[in-house]
Amino acid sequence: MSAEISIFDLFLQASLLVKSVMLILLGFSIACWAMIFQRRKALNDAQAQMKIFEDKFWSGADLSKLYNEVSSKGPATGIESLFVSGFKEFARLRKSNMDSPQAIVDGTHRAMRVALSREVDHLETHLPFMATVGSISPYIGLFGTVWGIMNSFIALGAVEQATLAMVAPGIAEALIATAMGLFAAIPAVIAFNRFSHHVEKLENGYGNFMEEFSSILQRQSTSEPSA
Incomplete structure (x- = not known):
């Protein structure tokens, strides 16, 4: 029975360039998985925060008291950031x-749009990296495979009698680079698509709240005289 060759043994026998490719892909994979777990927690927390805040907001709570409550907790994030930015700008205007209620509402709406853009940027943290890993990892792995197979055939040409046993280890170690490229790319692509959809849902939720909150502030600006 022939001795089995482990993946680690193939890695040790690979050329310096193929080893570098494998280590790069391994680093991509580890970084991607760390970002996947971090993003999943961050997006789930943002979803839960939005539900809790909307339940409190639509329960009929006084807006001034709600603003003081949210502000007292520290820097607002997520949907609370939109509310704080909008109400703060509304009170300031x-x-x-200002005699024009529409100018007050427009200024408030602009402040909330800035907060919305900032929050979406925060939600999309690490997503470009996942997209990049998903796009380039198979090609990096393929480059390592091509280089390894090329070296194997060059070495094969230097002997008079070529056998499969002579070339098989070199081809096997080269193919590992492609496998590692796919191993890094597939989770990155799946996570990117899933998280992008989640961010889109949160952005739509934030946008709907912003429009509804603007309508409430518009009614207040027309029904109450300016100080």
Whole structure:
């Protein structure tokens, strides 16, 4: 029975360039998995925060008290950031004795859009890296495979009698690079698509809240006189 060759043995026998390719792909894979777990927790937390805040917001709570409650917890994040930015700008514009309710609402809406853009950027953290890993990892692995097979055939040409046993280890170690490229790329692509969809749902939820909150503030700006 022939001795079995482990993946680690094939790695040790590979050329320096193929080893470098494998280590790069291994680093990509480890980094990607760390980001996957971090992003999943961050997006789930944002979803849970949005549900909790919306339940509190639509329960009929006084907006001033809700603003003080949210602000007292520290820097607002997620949907709370939109609310704090909008209400703070609304109060500031009303105190400046602006006579146009529409100008007050427009200014408030712009402040919330800036907060929305900032929050979406935060939700999309690490997603470009996942997309990059998913796109380039198979090609990096293929490069290592081509280089390894090329070296195997060059070495094969230097002997008079070529056998499969002579070339098989070199081809096997080269193919591992392709396998590692796919191992890094597939989870990255799946995670990117899943998280992008989750971010889109959160962005739509934030946008809907922003429009509804703007309508509430518009009614307040027209029904109450400016100070």
